Amino acid sequence: MTDEARGAVPRVPSLLLLSNMYPAKDNPMFGAFIARQEAALRALGVRFRLVANARQAAGPVANSLKYASMLVRTATAALGGGFDVVVGHYLYPTAWFAAIASRLSGKPYVLVVHGTDARSVQRRDFVAARCRRALRGARLVVCVSEALAARLRRELALPESVPTAVVNMGVDRSIFRPAEDARAILQLPADARIVMFAGNLVAAKNVETLVAAFERAHEAGAADLLLLAGADPEGRRAELEADVAARGLGDAVRFLGVLEPDGLAAAMSAADVFVLPSLSEALGVVLLEAMACGTPVVASAVGGIPEVVSEACGRLVEPTDVEGFAGAIGEVIGAGKARFMECCEKTAAANDVLENTRRFLRAVETYAGGGSR
Numbered sequence: 107m108t109d110e111a112r113g114a115v116p117r118v119p120s121l122l123l124l125s126n127m128y129p130a131k132d133n134p135m136f137g138a139f140i141a142r143q144e145a146a147l148r149a150l151g152v153r154f155r156l157v158a159n160a161r162q163a164a165g166p167v168a169n170s171l172k173y174a175s176m177l178v179r180t181a182t183a184a185l186g187g188g189f190d191v192v193v194g195h196y197l198y199p200t201a202w203f204a205a206i207a208s209r210l211s212g213k214p215y216v217l218v219v220h221g222t223d224a225r226s227v228q229r230r231d232f233v234a235a236r237c238r239r240a241l242r243g244a245r246l247v248v249c250v251s252e253a254l255a256a257r258l259r260r261e262l263a264l265p266e267s268v269p270t271a272v273v274n275m276g277v278d279r280s281i282f283r284p285a286e287d288a289r290a291i292l293q294l295p296a297d298a299r300i301v302m303f304a305g306n307l308v309a310a311k312n313v314e315t316l317v318a319a320f321e322r323a324h325e326a327g328a329a330d331l332l333l334l335a336g337a338d339p340e341g342r343r344a345e346l347e348a349d350v351a352a353r354g355l356g357d358a359v360r361f362l363g364v365l366e367p368d369g370l371a372a373a374m375s376a377a378d379v380f381v382l383p384s385l386s387e388a389l390g391v392v393l394l395e396a397m398a399c400g401t402p403v404v405a406s407a408v409g410g411i412p413e414v415v416s417e418a419c420g421r422l423v424e425p426t427d428v429e430g431f432a433g434a435i436g437e438v439i440g441a442g443k444a445r446f447m448e449c450c451e452k453t454a455a456a457n458d459v460l461e462n463t464r465r466f467l468r469a470v471e472t473y474a475g476g477g478s479r
Contacts, residue, residue, distance in 0.1 A: 119190030119475050120153035122183055122207060126176065126200050128158035133337050134366050136162050139275035139391060140195055146276070146463035157183050162339070173199055177206070184210040191216060191474045197223040197241060199233045205240035214245040214474040220275075221250065221388025221409070222310075224257055242268060246473035248466060250274040251389040251410025271469035274410075276459030277394040281367050284400035284447075288376035299328065299439050302377035302401075304335040304370055304392055305384075307342045312383040312406070312425055314349065319383075319431035321353050328436030333373055335362040374399040379438045385425050387411050398454035402446035404434040414457070418449035 123144070127137025140158065147154050157179045161172040184192070184207035192215035194204030201217050208215040217240070227237045241247065241262060247270045249255040255272055258264040289296055301320055305311045313334065323329040332355070334346070343361065350359045365373065374380060380396035382405040389410040393403050403420035405411050415422055421434035438446070 119471070120188065121147070121155070121470075122189040122192045122211075122213075123147075123154050123156045123158075123195070124176075124180055124192065124200050124203055124207065125156070125158040125195035126173070126198075127196065128156075128160040130160040130162065133162055133364055135337065135364060135370075136160070137195075138367065142278050142459050143275060143463055143466075145278075146459050149460065150463060150467070152467065153189075155183055155189060164339070177203055180207050181210060183207070187211060189213065191245075191470055193218065193470070196220055197237050198226040198229075199237060201227070201238075201240040201244075202233060202236040205236075205243060215240075215243075216246045216248065216470055216474050217241060217244045218248045219250070219254060219258065219388075221254060221386075224254065224261065224388075227262065238262060244268055246271060246469060248273055248469060249388075250391075251413050253410040253413065254388045269473055271466075271473075273462055273465045273469065274389050274394075274414075274457060275391055276457050276462030277391060277398045277454050278367075278459045279398050279454060282371045282374065282395040282398035282454070285372055285375040288372045291372055292376055294376050295331070298330040300331045300333060300377045300379075301329050301435055301439075302333040302335070302373060302380050302396075303382065304365070304374070304380075304396075305382065306336050306340075307334070307338045307346060308340050309342070310385050311336075312385045313342075313346060315426060315428055315431060316381055316383045317346065317349055317353070317355070317359070318428045319381075319435060320359070321355060322428065322432035323435045323439075324355065324358055326432070326436060328432075328439060329378075330358065332359045333362055333377065334359065335365050335370060335373060337364050371395070371399055374401050377401050378443060379404055379420070379435055381431065381435065382406065382411070383423075383425055383431060384408060384411075389414065394454050394457050397450035400443060400447045400450055402438050402443060402450060404431060404438055414453060416449065416453075419446055419453055420450075 125140045159176045180203045192204045192207045194200040195218045204215040255270045320332045374396045380403045387409040406425035407422040423430040
């Protein structure tokens with residue numbers, strides 16, 4: 107029996123991991139999937155060093171300071187050696203940093219693209235131009251969905267000579283799993299029909315459409331409570347709260363703020379349906395996390411979402427279709443979680459973080475494990 111047949115860790119080189127996002131105490135979900143991959147690599151016995159940015163502050167000055175710090179740390183790590191492949195998460199600005207680390211160390215580099223970074227590198231600035239050049243020089247580009255891989259070829263003219271692999275970051279099923287006592291722990295009504303959203307309260311997540319759809323489902327007697335979890339980096343929460351109040355939904359909508367992973371998993375497990383109404387989404391690992399908790403999903407039919415959401419796991423809706431979301435929410439809740447649970451759990455299991463990390467490592471070994479060009 108081969109190592110791959112046994113599910114063993116491939117014989118991969120050691121890694122220098124770079125990421126411009128990493129969880130911090132004030133926002134534990136900021137790049138949480140990087141921390142999950144870090145833990146998976148450690149569990150699989152892979153040698154690596156991580157250089158990451160945990161500062162979420164934005165603006166010209168803050169960005170200059172945090173990225174200058176990361177670049178210095180990247181260069182120091184590259185010159186120190188002790189690794190075989192550089193892996194850069196996110197294109198802006200990490201693709202450029204990965205290329206610099208590659209030049210300093212003489213080692214090949216692999217880039218991991220997550221979604222919004224495919225848009226940020228299209229800016230007309232010095233850093234974006236360097237990142238686009240770095241993209242074309244990568245030994246391998248890993249994308250979280252087929253849709254994202256196609257987008258790179260189409261929008262960024264990624265040459266066919268640069269191979270791509272499709273592997274998402276995976277879901278940690280040791281945290282995200284069904285919990286029968288979740289409502290009691292969170293002090294939620296046992297008989298309420300609960301709708302949930304989790305994600306940054308940013309324009310791209312389209313939470314306004316969800317609030318409008320929930321209002322219709324609530325008025326139709328199909329849903330009782332909406333939970334909204336996530337950070338507020340764009341300062342949109344006050345506007346959303348005003349919208350909720352204007353609709354007379356003050357007692358039916360709860361803003362939970364940023365939740366630790368265990369709290370997020372409990373809320374997902376307590377919900378009857380999880381809704382992600384994004385205007386764009388490379389994949390939406392949060393959907394896999396909800397499904398791992400046994401909760402069906404209703405999501406926008408955009409980007410890579412249709413690659414992981416089938417009719418047996420929930421429903422897909424056009425992102426601006428308020429009535430469509432309202433109807434899908436009512437339909438899924440009316441059918442009951444038991445109808446969707448088998449598909450949800452199978453889909454989550456197929457995207458387990460350990461197995462997806464193995465897939466990632468196999469791709470790195472295949473395309474970059476042989477040393478520098």
